[in-house]
Amino acid sequence: MRVHVHPDRCIGAGLCVMSAPAVFDQNDDSGLVVLLDDSPAGADADHARKIAEHICPSKAIRITGG
Structure with missing residues (x-):
């Protein structure tokens, strides 16, 4: 699975x-999404995919892929 963000x-x-705090963060200045892990595994992948x-x-x- 791959995570893609569009800031x-x-x-x-x-x-x-x-x-999914292990996968995403926010830029301190703009507040926009920052991708920390584009290929998470386990529970982090589940949180990114399902939530x-x-x-x-x-x-x-x-989210793309399986």
């Missing part, structure tokens, strides 16, 4: 960081 779509809600991608209000996160 230009991000509105800085931070829901991704709250749901973060679906709760992002601006659809700035996309």
Whole structure:
């Protein structure tokens, strides 16, 4: 699985960081999403796939692969 982020779509809600903090962070200045791990494994992958991608209000996160 690969995690892709689109910072230009991000509105800085931070829901991704709250749901998968090992995968996502926020830029200290802009508040926009920062990808920490584009190929997470285990629980981090589950959180990114099942939660973060679906709760992002601006659809700035996309998961590809299995």
